[in-house]
Amino acid sequence: MEPAPAAPGPRLGDSRGAERAAASSSLNPTGAEAQPRRRAPAVAAVLPAGGSGERMGVPTPKQFCPILERPLISYTLQALERVCWIKDIVVAVTGENMDTMKGIIQKYQHQRISLVEAGVTRHRSIFNGLKALAEDQPDSNLSKPEVVIIHDAVRPFVEEDVLLKVVTAAKEHGCSDYDLEFGTECLQLALKYGHINAKLVEGSPDLWKVTYKRDLYAAESIIKERISQYICIVMDTKEDENHVGHHLEEILKNELNHVKVTSGALCPPCRDLEQIILEQCYNYVCVNVMSFDFEETRRLLNMLKESNLSVLYPVVVISVYFLDYKSVPFDQKMENLMQIRDYAKEVKKRNILLCGLLIYYPQDEQKLQASLRQGATIIATLIKERNSGLVGQLLVA
Ligand SMILES: Nc1ccn([C@@H]2O[C@H](COP(=O)(O)OP(=O)(O)OP(=O)(O)O)[C@@H](O)[C@H]2O)c(=O)n1
Ligand SMILES: O=P(O)(O)OC[C@@H](O)[C@@H](O)[C@@H](O)CO
Structure with missing residues (x-):
């Protein structure tokens, strides 16, 4: 493993920024002073990253495949870290990839990340992440959030606005027939067993998931385009x-x-x-x-x-x-x-x-x-x- 750089790279926002921003404009994007300001919910994210990426057809699980020599999951973490009102990011990885993941966090200086063991299915991985947030463990730095964003570790192009919509909807909306008809599997599980209200929020076209090898090439092109x-x-x-x-x-x-x-x-x-x-x-x-x-x-x-x-x-x-x-x-x-x-x-x-x-x-x-x-x-x-x-x-x- 290459040594971690001595000082953090130029980056925007940190966890102190998280508190400031959550308390002010980020969860009130219009910044309209006239409206009474609601208390911002405490938000955390769980990233399932425990899959083997069979459909990618390469030995390395796709979340660790390099794009411009940096593992895919690091781009997803960067996208979530930029959102300063997400207080904690819990990543579920398999025991055998735990050290790889720790190395990535260190090398790319990711912050606000906690790791948990993945499960045998995606839902079990998510469940392990939720348990870590729900339990009040004395040696844990995690605090119990009001809203948890579940985001696949292999969807690197997530933007703050869609996350904001999801978090706001999670607090405000009920469930419609449309949601039931076109809901993704996560939503349907939440409805079936969670006895909670749910809302389907439309995402951006960039929210696609890296599944096949060609998706890695597409992701690389998008990243190159952005930094040029x-x-x-x-x-x-x-x-x-x-x-x-x-x-x-x-x-x-x-x-x-x-x-x-x-x-x-x-x-x-x-x-x-x-x-x-x-x-x-x-x-x-x-x-x-x-x-x-x-x-x-x-x-x-x-x-x-x-x-x-x-x-x-x-x-x-x-x-x-x-x-x-x-x-x-x-x-x-x-x-x-x-x-x-x-x-x-x-x-x-x-x-x-x-x-x-x-x-x-x-x-x-x-x-x-x-x-x-x-x-x-x-x-x-x-x-x-x-x-x-x-x-x-x-x-x-
Ligand atoms: N036991 C599992 C299986 C999947 N995932 C995660 O769930 C996300 C979306 O799943 P998918 O695209 O199906 O990933 P894989 O299961 O790795 O892919 P494949 O189905 O091709 O094997 C990925 O970030 C994957 O790492 C997980 O955390 N734990
Ligand atoms: O196995 P597929 O690639 O079809 O889809 C997996 C998705 O359903 C899963 O990643 C969640 O985003 C949906 O809740």
Whole structure:
């Protein structure tokens, strides 16, 4: 097992936030002051994660299958942890996977998680989780909640709004014929044996369950898409606005018009860049206008390493250089740049994917524009694909 990082990655919310938020706006999403504020129910979640994933057809139970090298269940835990009004998250895992699960919690710094033994069926696993929440065990940190969300560990894309609807409905609604007709098995059990009111709440299309191998590929595509929506361009000069580096920035902004492209500077105190890292930007283009070395890239890599941003997702860093037609021969410069392989190997251990990009800078204006567009396409592809096989490569546009 790899050692856990020294400090938590940039994340929003913690358990203290949980109490604050539950007491205020989160369970009252409109924030409407005029309405009398109801007391927020104490909420916990139980995640059944004790299955063997037979339909996936691989030896590893699907909840532990990697997506971008991180186990699927970690994405689900992250989605629930983000909801700060869920006080406790109880995960049911089999005895043989208990250590694996503990390792995942430690490595990805999950919080508010308790583990219980899974049962032989999904319902027995859920029951074990509920018992842990219901019992007042002296050595337990869990407190008895009013509402428990049951959520499959293999549904990674759950959003706060649907959880909020479910919790609100659990407090407020009765049961209809429609619910009985179209209810899922959990709901039907609750109705049959629990003698309680129930309500069917419509979920989002993203709530699907990873069941077959193809679902893992679909989940990976969704995650890649989500983390490619924000790109930061770090340039080693702010002066000459007409420099080709700024043209590249403009082309990137135009070509990736649905993507947020922002600029950060490495000049101390680097506050804008720190803020961008805190906002969880996973893509950096380091444009080296002034030099042909790795100084600027190295400073950026150090900031990223210190931030622990790459604990949860691979961070892409592309170091860009311009090959000026006047500056042949390139021998010395190329020798400098070949060091990228060593840098890339080192930062890959921290889940940072470093590549180099040489953009040819010909005299002819049209050819230059073509080089820049090609460069922008390569940058967009590297960010979208996050292909670790290209780490340490020097690509040429
Ligand atoms: N004894 C069991 C069986 C299932 N589950 C969990 O219930 C969820 C949904 O079940 P399903 O998709 O059927 O998972 P598996 O039983 O693992 O899959 P398969 O039916 O393909 O074997 C999964 O998170 C699974 O880990 C559980 O906690 N305990
Ligand atoms: O076995 P299937 O994949 O058809 O469905 C399992 C689901 O019913 C189960 O995961 C709960 O979400 C439903 O209560």
